Every structure is written in C-alpha cells, then in structure tokens.
Amino acid sequence: DAMVIQNPRYQVTQFGKPVTLSCSQTLNHNVMYWYQQKSSQAPKLLFHYYDKDFNNEADTPDNFQSRRPNTSFCFLDIRSPGLGDAAMYLCATSRDLDTQYFGPGTRLTVL
C-alpha cells in the first residue's frame, strides 16, 4: 500500500522553465517535508509544513516555493530551475514528532 506518493518519478525541464513536483499521502500525517538530495549526499531539508503553517529553512533559495492545499497534498514549485537544481526531491511525512516516512522521490533533470 502506497503511503507517500510522489509524481512524477522523473521530471525533465529546461533551464529557467518553472516546474512543479507533487506529493500526496494516505497516512493523514500533519507534517510534510521537502528534501533535496544530490548525488552521493545526504538529504537536505528545504522546508516543511506543520498543519497549514509553512516553515522555510534559512538557506533554502527563494527559487523554491511550496503549497499545501490540504492535509494530503503538498507541492514543490521551482520557479526558475538552474543546472544546480538537478537532484532527487524527496517528500516525507510525520505525525508531530514521530517517525518521518519518505516518498520514492522525483528525480529532476535540468537541460
């Protein structure tokens, strides 16, 4: 049973062309996270939603935005992707302070 779903699994975009990645969950978790993971590196937290409250990490570029229209869905918008934004983007969810469960990720390629 899928718990954290990410679409698409692979996304190719052009330099500067906006792109949106989506995440949905069937766990009814109140916290949703977006991580960026570059090759051979650890996941890096970009931001998270605690319920409807958005919390940005201090070093997350302005180019990255997020929306959470309801409990189940969360979107990552990259307004003007650069070559350095090519990475795996991981969505995770948790109930408050409990375990974080990761989705399968979306691999973003920027041409």
Add this chain to the structure above:
Amino acid sequence: GENVEQHPSTLSVQEGDSAVIKCTYSDSASNYFPWYKQELGKRPQLIIDIRSNVGEKKDQRIAVTLNKTAKHFSLHITETQPEDSAVYFCAASKGALNTGFQKLVFGTGTRLLVSP
C-alpha cells in the same frame, strides 16, 4: 546548529560478518536518532531509531546504541547479507513539542558493501 559526523564513509565486509557504523552529534539537546537505509535510486527507509531516554535498541539483526555523555550513537548489523548492501544515513534531531516537528540533520552516509 546541529552537526552530525558519520564514519566510515565506505565499509566492505564479508557475508556473515558484523558491520558497525558510528555517528557523533554536536547538540546535547538532540533527543531522537534514526537510521535510514537507502538503496540506489530508492527512498530512504527507516530501519531503526532510538530516543534519548534509551541506551540501546535491537530489532533482529540490527541494533543501535546511544551514549549521551559522549554524544555518539552506533548502528550494529550482525550476520550481514548481500541485501544489506546500501547507503546508511544516521540522523539527529531535537524535536520539541512546541514546534511539533523533527528537523533531521543527517550524517554524510556510509556505503556498506556485503560480499557473498
């Protein structure tokens, strides 16, 4: 802020041997320490976690130990199998009830290779 160091970066063992991965953290307020296994191209999967009120936790072939005084924690895998081959990440967090979420700070990862 929190800093997590992880060693070794690469670990090669023979099937059946034990493997130990060590992490140290800097923030004494950290209270939650998960370990994730990530196979190539796949999601990180939680394999075991420990909270600061516990010194050791076991789950079949996997165990985690925590030394709060020294600020280090370790993952122990016994009777390793080829399917244990993956990258393992430790993480530390100081989730608080008033913030309601865990900010995981990850180690740099250990690539474990188990040879048949």
